[in-house]
Amino acid sequence: MFEGKDGGSSEKNRRFLVKMALGTNNVEMSFQNELKSSGTNSDFPADLRENNISHESHFGFSKLLFALLLILFLLKEILLSVSFIIFFQKNSQLLEEKNYKSSIKEMIHTNLECVRNNSTMKGKVWSCCPKNWKSFSSSCYFISTEAKSWNESQENCSGMGSHLVVINSKKEQDFITQNMDRNAAYYVGLSDPEGQGHWQWVDQTPYNQSAAFWHAGEPNYGGGHCVILNYRGEHPQWGWNDNICNIRQRLVCEMMKIYL
Template identity: 75%
Template sequence: MALGTNYAEVSLKNELRSSGVNSNSPADPREKTIPHQSHFVFSKLLLALLLILFLLKEILLSVSFISFFQKNSQLLEDKNYKRFIKEMIHTNLKCVRINSTMEGKVWSCCPQNWKSFSSSCYFFPTDAKSWKERQENCSRMEAHLVVINSKEKQDFLTQNMDKNAAYFMGLSDPEGQGHWQWVDQTPYNQSATFWHLGEPSHSEEHCVIVNHRLPSLQWGWSDILCKDRQ
């Protein structure tokens, strides 16, 4: 009986070997690599997705930073420009002695390149702008277009003006109804005006200039379109 049993065991082992099955060997390695490969592909996709999201975040941050920088640069330029204008006007002063019946020295001080008259300071531009642009330029310099309400001021101004140029003043008629008004709300006094003969001449001309007109060879006021550059 022992011999028969041993023969049967040997035969069974030989059959297993011939069929390619080893009872003591582990399972086919390919059966274990399939889930590992799927997990690796999923990890690569997840990593790629995270990388894309990170890049998008960096792009958005860069765009936001550029916009923020440009906005603040513009604000900084505006502030620097305004500070420069203010310092140029209010820091660099020129003082002159004025006539006075009082004892001692009486001085009048104005910003550099401005002229003094009757406790006020006046600037004479050399570039051409519309009435609105000129008034905005005056506002940036903490001033306003000139108000002329006396013969003395008219004469002072024209003595410092170029006869070949024309200068906007702070008088306008916004509605074209002949209701002239000064920019500083000074009452319009018809008896203290210096219109050229025949002026004002047109209901659509709502702004006023000071100019030297031929053939009279005199300075005076003329109404004009506000969009014209003077």
């Protein structure tokens, strides 16, 4: 009986050990299988993920920086383009105004009388004056038979692209007067707006006393602030005297010749 008991007990112990052994092996096999499925280094997947995140962050920052630089470059190009357009428009406007001023005489006077140009002006073959104007030196002169005040006379000349005549020499005056009516008087472009003896020409030419051709006793400052050219005197000749600006007189206009 004792042996039987011992034998049964031994059998149970043997079965227990076998189960324990089998269980241990299963645990080991399961653990080994997990290692095989995850690789030999359990830290590698985590490191790989960190590297991928770092690389993606760096790539995203580079894209953002490139986009900002591209935007700045485009803004700079736009500003340069706008500045160029504004500059071009302003210069075009100035050029148009200059061309308009230089061609206003041609637009006003379409009927010209021209002679071959003997000057050294490059590319200019002809020197011209409007029809019915007189040519002398580098100027053209229009002697009007209408009577107007001094201001109206200047406006009349300005409307023809000219101004009241500015006399710079005795030769110029002699040329003009040979085409004038001795019984009339003609406004010239000399005035003293303040009545203080400060004479000034309409084209801003400085007044030169040595090139002034006043009649004897003139100017007498008797309320006359504008100058007329007339024929009178003890020994009649053409000369200047001051005149009340509102009195209507004839006029002489002057303009530069037109060169073609």
